[in-house]
Structure formats: structure tokens, C-alpha cells
Amino acid sequence: xxxxxxxxxxxxxxxxxxxxxxxxxxxxxxxxxxxxxxxxxxxxxxxxxxxxxxxxxxxxxxxxxxxxxxxxxxxxxxxxxxxxxxxxxxxxxxxxxxxxxxxxxxxxxxxxxxxxxxxxxxxxxxxxxxxxxxxxxxxxxxxxxxxxxxxxxxxxxxxxx
Amino acid sequence: xxxxxxxxxxxxxxxxxxxxxxxxxxxxxxxxxxxxxxxxxxxxxxxxxxxxxxxxxxxxxxxxxxxxxxxxxxxxxxxxxxxxxxxxxxxxxxxxxxxxxxxxxxxxxxxxxxxxxxxxxxxxxxxxxxxxxxxxxxxxxxxxxxxxxxxxxxxxxxxxx
Amino acid sequence: xxxxxxxxxxxxxxxxxxxxxxxxxxxxxxxxxxxxxxxxxxxxxxxxxxxxxxxxxxxxxxxxxxxxxxxxxxxxxxxxxxxxxxxxxxxxxxxxxxxxxxxxxxxxxxxxxxxxxxxxxxxxxxxxxxxxxxxxxxxxxxxxxxxxxxxxxxxxxxxxx
Amino acid sequence: xxxxxxxxxxxxxxxxxxxxxxxxxxxxxxxxxxxxxxxxxxxxxxxxxxxxxxxxxxxxxxxxxxxxxxxxxxxxxxxxxxxxxxxxxxxxxxxxxxxxxxxxxxxxxxxxxxxxxxxxxxxxxxxxxxxxxxxxxxxxxxxxxxxxxxxxxxxxxxxxx
Numbered sequence: 001x002x003x004x005x006x007x008x009x010x011x012x013x014x015x016x017x018x019x020x021x022x023x024x025x026x027x028x029x030x031x032x033x034x035x036x037x038x039x040x041x042x043x044x045x046x047x048x049x050x051x052x053x054x055x056x057x058x059x060x061x062x063x064x065x066x067x068x069x070x071x072x073x074x075x076x077x078x079x080x081x082x083x084x085x086x087x088x089x090x091x092x093x094x095x096x097x098x099x100x101x102x103x104x105x106x107x108x109x110x111x112x113x114x115x116x117x118x119x120x121x122x123x124x125x126x127x128x129x130x131x132x133x134x135x136x137x138x139x140x141x142x143x144x145x146x147x148x149x150x151x152x153x154x155x156x157x158x159x160x161x
Numbered sequence: 162x163x164x165x166x167x168x169x170x171x172x173x174x175x176x177x178x179x180x181x182x183x184x185x186x187x188x189x190x191x192x193x194x195x196x197x198x199x200x201x202x203x204x205x206x207x208x209x210x211x212x213x214x215x216x217x218x219x220x221x222x223x224x225x226x227x228x229x230x231x232x233x234x235x236x237x238x239x240x241x242x243x244x245x246x247x248x249x250x251x252x253x254x255x256x257x258x259x260x261x262x263x264x265x266x267x268x269x270x271x272x273x274x275x276x277x278x279x280x281x282x283x284x285x286x287x288x289x290x291x292x293x294x295x296x297x298x299x300x301x302x303x304x305x306x307x308x309x310x311x312x313x314x315x316x317x318x319x320x321x322x
Numbered sequence: 323x324x325x326x327x328x329x330x331x332x333x334x335x336x337x338x339x340x341x342x343x344x345x346x347x348x349x350x351x352x353x354x355x356x357x358x359x360x361x362x363x364x365x366x367x368x369x370x371x372x373x374x375x376x377x378x379x380x381x382x383x384x385x386x387x388x389x390x391x392x393x394x395x396x397x398x399x400x401x402x403x404x405x406x407x408x409x410x411x412x413x414x415x416x417x418x419x420x421x422x423x424x425x426x427x428x429x430x431x432x433x434x435x436x437x438x439x440x441x442x443x444x445x446x447x448x449x450x451x452x453x454x455x456x457x458x459x460x461x462x463x464x465x466x467x468x469x470x471x472x473x474x475x476x477x478x479x480x481x482x483x
Numbered sequence: 484x485x486x487x488x489x490x491x492x493x494x495x496x497x498x499x500x501x502x503x504x505x506x507x508x509x510x511x512x513x514x515x516x517x518x519x520x521x522x523x524x525x526x527x528x529x530x531x532x533x534x535x536x537x538x539x540x541x542x543x544x545x546x547x548x549x550x551x552x553x554x555x556x557x558x559x560x561x562x563x564x565x566x567x568x569x570x571x572x573x574x575x576x577x578x579x580x581x582x583x584x585x586x587x588x589x590x591x592x593x594x595x596x597x598x599x600x601x602x603x604x605x606x607x608x609x610x611x612x613x614x615x616x617x618x619x620x621x622x623x624x625x626x627x628x629x630x631x632x633x634x635x636x637x638x639x640x641x642x643x644x
Contacts, residue, residue, distance in 0.1 A: 001232070001233065002242075004232075004243075010619070038241060040243075061240065061241065063241055063243070069257065071162070071165075072162065079222065079241075080199060080222065080224055080240075080241055081163075082165075082201075082224070082258040083257055083258060084254060084257060084258070085257045085408075085409055085411070086254075086407075086408070086411075087407055087579075087603070088575060088599055088602055088603055089407070089408075089572060089575040089576070089579075091575070091599070092571060092572040092574070092575055092595075093245060093247075093572070096230065096244055096245060096246050096570075096572075097243040097244060097245070105618070105619075106617045106618060106619060106620070107602075107619065108598045108599075108601040108602040108624070109598070109602045111594070111598040111615065112575075112595050112598035112599045112602060115591045115592070115594040115595035115598055116571055116574070116591075116595045118591045119571055119590075119591040119592045119595060120570070120571055128618070129617070130615055130616065130617030130618075130620060131615070131616045131617055132594065132613055132614070132615055133613065133614045133616070134589045134612070134613030134614055135588070135589060135611070135613075136493070136588075136589060136590065137589070137613060141591070171458070246569075246570055246572070247568075247569070247572075248418075248442070248568055249414060249438055249441055249442055250411060250414040250415070250418075250568070250569075252414070252438070253410060253411040253413070253414055253434075254411070257409075257411075266457070266458075267456045267457060267458060267459070268441075268458065269437045269438075269440045269441040269463070270437070270441045272433065272437040272454065273414075273434050273437035273438045273441060276430045276431070276433040276434035276437055277410055277413070277430075277434045279430045280410055280429075280430040280431045280434060281409070281410055289457070290456070291454055291455065291456030291457075291459060292454070292455045292456055293433065293452055293453070293454055294452065294453045294455070295428045295451070295452030295453055296427070296428060296450070296452075297332070297427075297428060297429065298428070298452060302430070323554070323555065324564075326554075326565075360563060362565075383562065383563065385563055385565070391579065393484070393487075394484065401544065401563075402521060402544065402546055402562075402563055403485075404487075404523075404546070404580040405579055405580060406576060406579060406580070407579050408576075415567060415569075418552065418566055418567060418568045419565040419566060419567070
């Protein structure tokens with residue numbers, strides 16, 4: 001059966017390492033799609049668009065679950081652009097729709113997706129993702145990797161388990 | 162820009178004219194996909210599967226918004242199968258995601274989709290759909306047609322408007 | 323355990339019998355609350371506000387599930403006003419939250435709520451509601467009544483079953 | 484206008500300081516309700532129940548947005564128990580419905596609520612909440628306090644702003 005991976009990350013360019021994040025996200029999208037994985041994102045710009053661009057460059061299928069009501073808000077590399085009108089509630093829908101979540105960079109929206117994924121048992125791979133510490137945090141909940149290729153390998157491994 | 166049409170209708174086989182409905186749904190799916198329209202359904206059996214089978218037969222893209230949490234519940238003709246875990250609330254999501262709704266046959270779930278579409282201004286084409294009468298019902302709210310080809314033509318017309 | 327009833331119906335004043343509908347909705351709300359039933363509505367005007375006003379007049383608890391993001395859009399008779407930001411998807415949430423649905427008058431939004439309720443097995447009482455006919459329509463799916471007091475009695479009966 | 488605060492936190496008893504968290508949550512619920520604030524929670528056990536118990540002890544209104552379909556799963560201190568059937572997506576609904584979020588303790592579900600609140604501009608108060616660090620984290624996004632009374636004061640201050 002076809003597998004599905006979410007690539008999540010900041011939509012904007014606020015971070016210091018924004019350009020590097022986009023390169024990483026594009027590599028992750030390309031790597032996943034190269035293995036036949038459908039790439040699902042929030043459909044907008046930044047990391048979302050970069051992952052779609054990468055997946056699209058090797059002929060992969062990309063799906064965007066847009067927060068608003070307008071299809072045209074989706075980035076240009078989406079095979080399928082679905083306006084949900086759910087606002088940030090679409091983050092939870094995105095997590096549900098996939099077999100694994102890859103977070104590239106951090107943002108509060110990204111954090112909500114990672115938290116929901118861990119909560120519901122969907123595997124999460126983190127690449128330049130934020131750190132979470134505190135009483136009861138399982139340090140293995142997010143599998144931290146250091147490169148795009150390692151993120152792809154870890155995602156494929158999580159899907160196969 | 163690519164257009165999206167929902168094909169909605171009964172998932173089960175209770176209706177007297179079930180076999181005929183499936184044939185009609187398959188023709189509608191094939192006709193829409195033949196014009197490059199992405200066909201979105203609830204992803205399950207009956208009219209949903211028939212529309213996907215038709216669209217798939219001409220190489221079209223089909224999307225299933227599944228009510229449950231399990232991707233495997235989707236029919237075999239889905240290009241993209243998205244578990245939503247929303248139950249019947251996914252009916253509203255389906256309506257939001259498309260440019261036009263084609264109802265083939267009637268059921269209570271189908272009726273909820275048609276009603277939400279009319280309520281939110283998405284055009285609705287009805288083929289063997291139920292009748293709704295009462296104070297304040299606009300008789301033109303659902304455009305009734307008598308054949309699969311007329312349904313496809315009406316849907317394409319509604320998208321272009 | 324406390325019971326919950328949705329009172330649904332047109333929010334606007336388009337119908338010929340709008341004033342009469344508001345009177346009926348107020349009587350239904352009052353009657354339900356008089357029996358300790360919590361009245362849940364879509365929180366806006368028209369039938370929704372009238373039902374809340376009636377329930378509030380006898381000290382009942384009223385809950386509004388608002389379609390938008392702004393609490394202030396709720397009518398003034400709400401004990402609890404919850405903005406959902408779901409738009410018309412909140413109609414499905416409303417149906418899920420209650421033990422019985424009473425439709426006073428008809429509209430497309432009301433129809434979506436009734437259809438979802440029948441689809442998911444929540445009992446529906448109809449007072450001046452629309453008629454639905456077609457292949458496979460169970461004529462007993464919506465219990466039609468002719469007065470506010472009959473609607474209250476039927477709703478209480480459905481809750482107790 | 485009446486104000487609404489969410490009290491969020493772990494539902495289970497895994498944390499080392501579970502008993503202390505429950506005491507804090509109860510004090511927060513009581514303090515908020517004592518100022519006329521409606522307390523909204525996820526409706527289940529642990530911190531959610533403790534906050535409701537506290538609010539209920541001073542006659543406050545408590546609302547539970549339950550993840551499942553069954554009202555009976557709600558804790559016994561709920562004035563209004565609403566089954567949403569949304570699973571963990573109800574976390575986003577909870578955040579939308581309130582004017583301020585108070586997190587007592589940490590868990591992945593709690594983290595998803597805090598992240599969505601920060602993302603959407605709802606003020607967040609943290610009491611024994613987890614720490615989040617990384618590129619782009621605004622350290623003032625969650626206002627950390629050290630006691631239940633400070634949490635109540637901060638929540639009231641955030642509402643009034």
C-alpha cells in the first residue's frame with residue numbers, strides 16, 4: 001500500500017537558518033517521493049512549499065491541506081490542494097492523514113503537529129526541530145536526525161515498522 | 162487551475178436502483194476526469210467507489226476523505242486516501258474542498274452534503290437525488306439532470322461560472 | 323444524568339411564517355428547559371435565539387456553538403457561548419453533542435443538521451420542517467409533530483428511550 | 484461579558500508530581516470560577532477533573548469538550564459535557580473557545596494545546612509546564628508562574644488586556 005508522510009515546518013522566513021531549512025525540506029521531500037511516498041503538507045509557503053517542490057521534482061504526488069477556504073492560497077507544487085477552512089485545526093487533520101511526520105525546523109504550528117503526532121502514536125522525525133524538556137517528557141518521542149538523508153531513512157524505517 | 166468535483170451518493174446497496182446508480186456514478190466519474198477534473202469522494206464503497214473507478218479508468222486523480230482513522234478502509238481506486246477520523250463531519254470537509262458537488266442517488270449522508278453545499282454556495286447537480294419541499298426551499302438550489310453526461314456538462318458549466 | 327437537546331432552525335427571517343416560528347421555538351426551548359434539559363443551539367439569531375430565550379426564561383442552561391471565532395456574535399440568552407471557528411461544520415458538532423434534535427422550521431443549514439442526525443442515529447423531531455421524498459427515504463426518520471408542546475413531549479420521549 | 488479560561492494538563496497520573504498538580508489545578512479552577520470565569524477543559528480526569536472540581540466547589544460553570552462520542556466519559560464536576568467525537572482535534576476547539584489558557588503540568592496533549600494557543604494568539608499561562616527551546620522560540624510566549632494564585636492573577640490580567 002502507498003505510504004504517506006507529512007513534512008511540517010515553519011511557513012515563514014523568521015528563523016536565522018531559513019534558507020538552510022528550505023534546502024533541507026526540499027531534500028526531504030525529494031527523498032520521500034523518490035521512494036514512492038506521498039508527501040502531505042499544510043500547503044502553504046516556506047518548509048511546506050520546499051518539501052512539495054522537492055517531491056514534485058521527481059514526479060511525486062503532493063497533497064496540501066490548506067487552513068483557509070481558498071484553493072489558490074496553496075503553493076504551486078501541489079498535485080492536490082484541499083481547502084479545509086479549519087484554520088490551525090487542520091494541523092491535527094494533517095497528522096491523522098499520514099504514517100509518519102517529519103519536522104524540519106521549528107515553529108509553534110509545527111510544535112502543535114509534533115505534539116499531536118506523539119500524543120496519537122504517529123512516529124515523528126525531527127531535523128533542526130525544537131527541544132522539549134520537563135517532567136514526563138520521553139526523550140525518544142521525537143527521533144532527532146542531523147541530515148535530510150537521515151530524515152528520509154528514518155521516516156521510511158518508521159513506515160515499515 | 163485544476164478543478165475539483167465531489168461525487169456523493171449512497172455507500173450501500175439498499176436502494177432499488179442500486180446497480181443503475183453505480184453505472185451512473187462510474188460514468189460521471191469518468192466524464193469529469195476526462196475533462197481533467199479531480200474527483201473527490203468520501204472514499205468508501207457504493208457510489209463513491211464507482212465514481213473513483215470511472216475516473217481512474219481514464220487516468221484521473223481521485224481523492225478519498227475517509228470518515229475513520231484507517232487508510233485501508235478506502236476503495237481501491239483512490240489515488241490519495243486520507244483518513245480524517247471525523248466521522249460524518251468529513252461530509253462538510255468534502256463539500257468545502259470542491260468547486261461543485263454531483264449527487265448520484267440519495268441517502269441521509271448524501272443529503273447532508275447537498276444541504277451544506279447549498280448553504281455555503283457550492284453548486285450542486287442532482288441525478289436521481291431526493292426531493293426537498295417546504296417553505297423557503299429554492300427550487301433551483303439543486304440543478305436536476307437526467308443523465309450522467311448531463312451531470313458532467315452541468316458540473317463543468319458550474320465550475321466555469 | 324442531565325439530557326441535552328438541540329433546537330435547530332432558520333437563523334434569518336426569510337420564511338413567510340417567521341414570527342410564528344419564533345414563537346414556537348421559544349415555547350420549545352421553555353418546555354425543554356422546564357424539564358431540566360440543556361438546550362444547545364448554533365448560538366445565533368432567529369429560531370436559535372428564540373429557543374434560548376424560552377429556555378432562559380425558566381432558568382435553563384443554554385449552550386451556543388458559534389460558527390465563527392467571535393464570542394460576541396452569540397445571542398444574549400446563552401449561558402455558555404463557544405466560538406468554534408468551524409463555519410457550517412459546527413452543525414455536525416451540534417448534532418453529536420445532543421441526545422435529540424428538534425427542528426423548528428426549515429433552512430438548508432437546518433436540513434444539514436437533520437440529515438446528519440438521522441445518519442448518525444440521533445432522534446429528530448420536526449415542527450414545520452421541510453419534507454424529503456425519494457427512493458430509500460424512511461418516512462419515520464423525522465418524527466413530525468404539530469405543536470410546540472407535542473415537540474417537547476416527543477423530544478422527552480426520545481431521550482428516555 | 485463573561486470570560487472563559489481553559490485549564491489544560493495531563494489527564495493521567497504518570498508524572499512524579501501528580502498529586503501536587505491536582506491540588507494546583509483545583510486551586511486554579513476555584514480561583515478562576517471565584518472571579519466569574521467559566522472554566523473549560525477537555526472534560527476527562529486528572530488535571531481536567533481537578534480544575535472542574537475546584538470551580539464547581541464555588542458554584543462556577545464548568546464545560547467539558549470530550550474527545551469521544553459518549554457523554555458519560557466526562558468527569559462528575561461538569562455543568563455542561565459536550566461529546567465532540569473529534570479525538571485529539573478537540574484540543575484545537577478548546578483553545579478557540581476560550582480567552583486564556585492555563586497549563587498545569589505537561590503532557591503531549593497539553594503541549595498541543597499550548598502550541599495552538601500561542602500560534603493563534605490566545606494568551607497562555609504555564610504552571611509546572613514543560614520548557615521549549617530552539618531557534619525562533621519567543622521566551623515570553625508562555626507566561627511562567629510559580630503558584631496557583633499567580634496563575635489565576637495572570638489569567639485574569641490576560642483576559643482584561
